[in-house]
Amino acid sequence: MTRYGLHASHEQIAPQQLLADVQHAERAGFEAAMCSDHFSPWSHRQGHSAFAWAWLGAAMATTDLTFGAVNAPGQRYHPAVVAQAVATLGSMFPGRFWVALGSGEASNEHITGDGWPRKEVRTQRLEECVGIIRRLLDGEEVSHDGLVTVDRARLWEVPDPRPRLVGPAVSLDSAARVAAWGEGMVTVNQPLDALRERVDAYRGAGGVGALALQVHLSWAPTEEEAEQVAHEQWRSNVFGEPISWDLETAEAFDAVSADVSVEKVRTVVDVSSDLGWHRDRLASYAELGFDEIYLHHVGQSQERFIDAFGEHVLPDLKEA
Known part of the structure; x- marks a missing residue:
């Protein structure tokens, strides 16, 4: 059965608030958490980047969640x-x-x-x-x-x-290559056919272990607010390789993303005010064979998202 977790975004949220967020998520029914180990955010608008390893000790000592980190x-x-x-x-x-x-x-x-x-x-x-x-x-x-x-x-x-x-792994080549040593694979949300290809590439190359998916999403009570949050916080994250690999500063990411549209952000963030839509979208990811799905609401305030998904989305997904 697929387990649903919270992605803790150090690039966007101060560590003391992020610690409270994962504790809140556990109370709301999330079963796991993961984070990335960054030194710099992707944008001045995100504005944070604490030391993940110190934070992980505190988070694991004050919850019973399982945790992963990208390093x-x-x-x-x-x-x-x-x-x-x-x-x-x-x-x-x-x-x-x-x-x-x-x-x-x-x-x-x-x-x-x-x-x-x-x-x-x-x-x-x-x-x-x-x-x-x-x-x-x-x-x-x-x-x-x-x-x-x-x-x-x-x-x-x-x-x-x-x-x-x-x-x-994000690309097909990397999905096949990490199969040589990975004890599981983690990737990010993409169109369903693309995700299916990556799962097949990993398994086809002999990849073993659990499959994990990090899902960038934006939810708010209105579609306008969900779009605004996604565009404000995540438009510097729409770029694939080599831009995402090679730019060196938050200033550079802000410069290249100045004219990114809401429509472009929607290609990398699942944006909707409809909780049922999010539930169905997450269920479709689970059907591809992902054992763990980590939800990343790209807004800097997590409380409404955690409460809404804990009450209206996770119970249906777990029952299914």
């Missing part, structure tokens, strides 16, 4: 440091944490001052990091010389069970 090892983070963070949460909260390991975006990684590698180099670096992190989590002492260097690293807190290492 990019290799530049801003040495893979041994990522492994230690994953191991600590896995040891403190057994069976309640997973991490999706991606190749990253320049908006978060450029802060090191190192050059931003080509995509194929970033992919190779990620795959080296995945192998290092897995070996460390399995209790090995690891040395490695490649695109990243590790010298006799060992974790002194080894989690049992080991948290899952999940492959994030």
Whole structure:
């Protein structure tokens, strides 16, 4: 049965409020949560970006939800440091944490001052990091010389069970590629046929484990308000590769998104004032085989959304 969770958007909401939001979501019937590990928001209008790892400890200690995080090892983070963070949460909260390991975006990684590698180099670096992190989590002492260097690293807190290492994928190529190492796949909402192709690409390449979907949506009591919220908060997030990978600052995202229309935002955000429409849309995603669906209301205020979906959407989805 599909489980429904909350996406906690650090780029949009201050950490103390976001902590209250996930606690509220648990009371409302959400079963899980996930977040991304950003250094920078996508826009000045979003205006936040707290340290996800510190927040995760507080969120997991004050709820019983399972949590996932999306992280990019290799530049801003040495893979041994990522492994230690994953191991600590896995040891403190057994069976309640997973991490999706991606190749990253320049908006978060450029802060090191190192050059931003080509995509194929970033992919190779990620795959080296995945192998290092897995070996460390399995209790090995690891040395490695490649695109990243590790010298006799060992974790002194080894989690049992080991948290899952999940492959994030948006394109067909990435869905097939992460199948080689992913213990599950996470992607974002797209047209149903495109999502079906990505599921098939992952499974067809031998991909195992749970499938997770992050759904960007906007709900408000009126269609006009739902559109306004989506356009104000998420118009800088409509761009695919390479723009989303390679732009370095919130100012740059604001500049390129200045003339983005509401209609364009609707191609990446499920916008409706009709709770029944949202329920049916989420059910159609579940029918594609997603085991976990994380709802991301793209507004900065979550309370009305959590209450409305907790009362009118989640019960029907769980019953179905």
